[in-house]
Amino acid sequence: MIQDSFEFVVYMIHACANKWNRLPSAVYKKLRDSGCIQKFLVPNYEIMHTQGTDFVVSDIEEYLKVRKVAI
Template sequence: MSSEIFSFVIYMIHACANRWRKTPARVYFALKQSGCLNYYLIPNYDILHTQSTDFVVKDIEEYLAQKEVIV
């Protein structure tokens, strides 16, 4: 994984943690367990990093809802 993708993933974990008022560790665990990291954020980095933080957080919320993951 490139440093740009790594930085993006860390940024999005913290953005979600701030929005949901959860710890970054809890958000990371939920994203990893749901497959969001490996099957959504990382493979779609080229598109997602051009979107607003709010848009990507909402997309992550929808992804987790479809997977029935509660953070």
């Protein structure tokens, strides 16, 4: 993972944690275990980092919903 995408993933973990009222460590585990980080955020970094935070959080929520992962 390159530095820019790493920073983006960390930022999105914290954005999701704030919206979902969860600890960042719990959000990280959920995103890691669901494949969201390696299969969704990192591969789509070039497009996603240009979008607004709320839009990307919504995309993450949809990714988890499709995979039946509770938030």
